[in-house]
Amino acid sequence: MVTIYDVAERAAVSPATVSRVLNGKSVKAELAARVLEAADTLAYVPNRTARTLRRRHSEVIALIIPDVENPLFTALARGVEDVAREAGYSLVLCNSDDDLAKEREYLDIAISGDMAGVIIVPAAGESNVDLLLAKGRAVVAVDRPVAHGNVDTVVFDNARAGHDATTVLWEAGYRRIACITGPNDVRPAVDRAMGWQAAMLGFDSTFPAVTYLRHGDFRTRGGQEMMLDLLQMDEPPDAVVAANNLIGVGAINAMAQAGTLPPTTGIAVVGGLPYALPFGHPIPVVHLPTRHIGMSAARILLDRLSGSQSPVSTVVLRGELTPPTPA
Numbered sequence: 001m002v003t004i005y006d007v008a009e010r011a012a013v014s015p016a017t018v019s020r021v022l023n024g025k026s027v028k029a030e031l032a033a034r035v036l037e038a039a040d041t042l043a044y045v046p047n048r049t050a051r052t053l054r055r056r057h058s059e060v061i062a063l064i065i066p067d068v069e070n071p072l073f074t075a076l077a078r079g080v081e082d083v084a085r086e087a088g089y090s091l092v093l094c095n096s097d098d099d100l101a102k103e104r105e106y107l108d109i110a111i112s113g114d115m116a117g118v119i120i121v122p123a124a125g126e127s128n129v130d131l132l133l134a135k136g137r138a139v140v141a142v143d144r145p146v147a148h149g150n151v152d153t154v155v156f157d158n159a160r161a162g163h164d165a166t167t168v169l170w171e172a173g174y175r176r177i178a179c180i181t182g183p184n185d186v187r188p189a190v191d192r193a194m195g196w197q198a199a200m201l202g203f204d205s206t207f208p209a210v211t212y213l214r215h216g217d218f219r220t221r222g223g224q225e226m227m228l229d230l231l232q233m234d235e236p237p238d239a240v241v242a243a244n245n246l247i248g249v250g251a252i253n254a255m256a257q258a259g260t261l262p263p264t265t266g267i268a269v270v271g272g273l274p275y276a277l278p279f280g281h282p283i284p285v286v287h288l289p290t291r292h293i294g295m296s297a298a299r300i301l302l303d304r305l306s307g308s309q310s311p312v313s314t315v316v317l318r319g320e321l322t323p324p325t326p327a
Helices: 004-011 015-022 029-041 048-056 071-086 100-112 130-134 158-171 187-203 220-231 245-258 290-305
Strands: 058-065 090-095 115-120 138-142 152-156 177-181 213-215 239-242 266-270 282-287 314-317 320-326
Touching: 004 015, 004 029, 004 290, 015 029, 058 071, 058 100, 071 090, 071 290, 100 115, 100 130, 115 290, 138 290, 152 158, 152 187, 152 290, 158 177, 158 187, 158 239, 158 266, 158 282, 158 320, 177 187, 177 220, 177 245, 187 213, 213 220, 220 239, 220 245, 239 245, 245 266, 290 314
Parallel strands: 058 090, 058 115, 115 138, 138 152, 152 314, 177 213, 177 239, 239 266, 266 282
Antiparallel strands: 282 320
């Protein structure tokens, strides 16, 4: 199915320009001619349902994220905004604090405010977008799938990220590698832990994985508390996989408090560390394509708003393990 993005590419203009031309808005004559010629060549046919939705709803997209202070979600939001603005949409940023009740309020506002669509990082496995779908809103889930509602989803390859972070520590000579991850009802937390466990059991089939796994939250305080708990074990880990950037910072804070900073105790982090740390030992990081995931989600949402009827899909983006570099 030909979309406005195909027309925009052929005419060498932005999707927003295509939209303005096709909706009869004022555009330079030369640009309008290029758009109309491209649309004719590609046999572009506007989807009537989509055009009706565009008239009924505002050109505003809501982005609901769980932690506005986490740089990962800041980069994700930038990616969404860049694509949305190019297509003529405005973005409203909502912070759910991983709270289902707060998330529900924002979803209700998206409906009552006649927003065209929603991109959501679900607060938990029970996040429900059924009412949005029933009201004809386009929805894309990011980072975490929604349990309710058949919607497009863009996620990281979280199991691979956990596996890669574990492997680099093993190859550095560490053998009792623990994992600190997020809540056990949040899919990325579970999948990154699964990747860690698969790697450890692949290296040592007798490794007591349950003993060295900690579920906390995806924030600095959770990482610090769980790391202190691990360091108090009779046989503490000699390294740890931190399942996100803020957990990594908290774990390093705990190491500093206990006097066992890297390389005495190793650490690998999923997601880029948000700021400089108080030592110079190199730390391996699995960098996640956070801005790219936001851009991908926005493009999928805009395709739906343009009338795409393609089957619901899940896009998986892989992180990249970078060589250890000084923090």
